[in-house]
Amino acid sequence: MTALSLSLLVPWAAGLLLVVLDGRRRTVGWLGAVTLAATIAVLGLLAADVLRDGAVEMVTGGWPAGVGIVLRADALGVTFALLSCIVLLAAACAETLLGVGQRTVPGLLVLLAAGLNGLFLTGDVFNFYVFFEMSMIAAYVLTGYGGGRAQLRAAVIFASVNLLGSFIFLLAVAGTYRVTGTLAMDDVAERIREVPPNAAIAVAVGFFVAFSVKLGLFPFHYWLPTVYADTRPSVAAVLSGAVANIGAYGLLRFGPGVFAEQIRLSATVLVVLGAASIVYGGVLAVARRRPAEMLAYSAIGQVGYVLVAVGVGGPVGFAAAVLYSVVNALNKALLFLTTAVRGPLVAGAFVVGALSVAGVPPAVGFVGKLAVFRSAVDAGSPTLVVLLVVGSALSLLYLFLVYQREFWAEEDRDAVTDAETRDTAPARGVSRRVPVVVLAVLLLAGGLWPEPLVAVSAAAADVLTASTNGAGP
C-alpha cells in the first residue's frame, strides 16, 4: 500500500519542485532522472507485490468502497506504469546529456510520470480522466519544447486534436455515469450488462474513439505524422513510448476489462481497423525520406498490431496485445532517440531497433510478433496472417532504407536532415549515446531471455480475462 502511494507521491512532489528550478542546469536534469529512477524502483517493489499476492488496492481516506476513490495496482497497470517510466527515464537521460534547452523540461517529464502512474494505477473512471488530463497537459507543453516554428505548429496540432479526444472521452465518462450510476471500474463492468445495448455501445464507441486518437490508429491518425516528425527526438520518444501507452492501456482496460460484451461484438471491426493501420502505416512509411517522419508512419502501423491482438481477444490475444505494446514502446523510444545522435554505436543500436520492429530474432520484437501471429492463427484467419507478414516485411524494408541513408551514406545526410542539424551537430560524444545503447541492450536482453516479459504479460491478460469471466453468472 505504501509503495502504491509512493509511486504517485515521489514523481508528483519532485516534479513540482523541478518545474520551479531552472531545468537548463545539468544538476536539475540529473535530479529529474534520479527521481524517475526512484519511481521505477518504487514501481518495481509494487510490481513484485502485485505479481506475488495479486492486486494491491487502496481506498482514499479509508472510506468504504463506493464512497472513497479506489486506487488499484494490478499486473496490467503496473506493467504499463513501469514501461512508461523506463521510456521517460531514457528520454530524460538523453535530453540531459544533449543539454536541456528549456527550464521546465525535466520537471514536466517527471510530472508526466506522475500523471501516467496515476492513470495506470486507478480503479475509477473519473480519476482516470483527471490523471489523463494531467499527463496530457505536461505532454502539450513538452511538444512545444524547442520553441521553433515546427515545434509550435506540432504543439498546436497535438493540443487541439487531443483536446477533442479528451472531450469525447469526457462525454463517454458522463455517458457511463448516466447509464450505470457509478464510476468505479468494477461496478461499471458489472452494471453495464443490464444497460440497454444501444446505450452501452454508444458509450463504448466514445471510449474507443478517444483512445484511438491518443494511439494514432488508422482513421484517427491524421495528427500524428506532423507531431512526431516535428518535435524534438526525445519528445517524440516520450510521445510514442510513454504517452501513447495511455491509448493501448485504455483500449485494454476499458475494452475487455469493462466493455467485454461490446468488444466481443465489434471484434471484426477492430481487426479490420488494425489491419488497415498496419498496411497504411507501412506503405506510407516506405515513401518517406526524413527518418522522423518515417518513424511516425511506422508508429501508426505498429499500433495496428495491438488493435488486431485486442480484436482477436481471449487470453492469447490480450497477452499478445500487452506484450506488443511493451515491445513497441521500447522500439519507438529507441528509434526516435537514435535520430538525435550519430556514430557506429548508434548505428548498431538502430539495427537492433529495426530488427525488433520487424520482428527478427534475437531482438525482443520477435517475441512480440510471435505472440501476435499466434493470436492471428488462433483466430483462424489466413488473410490476417498474410497481412501481418506484409506489415513486417514493409517495416524491415523502410527501416533499412533509413539505415542505409542515415548511417552509410553520410555525405547525403546534410541535404536530407537539414532541419535536424541543430540536433545532430553536437551529438558526437560517447556519453551521449549511452541511453540509446542501454535501450538497445535492453531490447536484446528481452529477446534472449523473454520469459519474464511473457510471464508478466500473461499475468496482465489474466487480470482482464478474470474480470470478464469472474463477475459473470
Next chain:
Amino acid sequence: MTDPETPPGPTVIVRVVARLLLAPSVVVAVALIVKGYTKVGDGFAAGMVVGLAVALNAVAVGAHRAEAALPVLRHAPHAAVGGAFVALASGFFPVALGEPVFSHRPGPDEEVVSVGTAELMTAVSFDVGIFLLVVGVVTVLVHQLAEPDQEPPT
C-alpha cells in the same frame, strides 16, 4: 453620445467596480473555505472567486497597472507551487503513518479544535493549498495572456 475624448477601454464604472470587488472577493473566498465543510464551498470555488476578481482587475486597468497597484500579484508563481505542496502534503502525509492517502487528522469522531467556525484539520489545509494553487495559476495565466514572457529561443 460617447465623448470622443474618452480613452478606449472599459468605462470608469468598470474600473472602479473592479477595484472595489477585490477585498470582498477575498472575504467571500475565506467564507467559502471555512464554511465548506458544513455548507457549499471548497478551495477550488474560493480560488476561482479571487481569480476572477484578479482577472477583472486586469481587464479593467490593464495587467501592468493592476500589478503595479497590487505588488503581491507578482508572487503568484510562488503561491501556486506553495499551494500545490501544501495540498500534496495534506493529502499524502498519511503515507508516513501507514494509512491510505487522504485520511484526515483529526480523524472521524475525534475532537476538532475550532477557531470561530473554522475547524483546524488537514482537510481544511488541503483546501487552503488548492485555493492558493488556483489563485496563483489564474494570476499567472492573466499575466501571460497580457504580456507573454519572451524567452529567447535556445
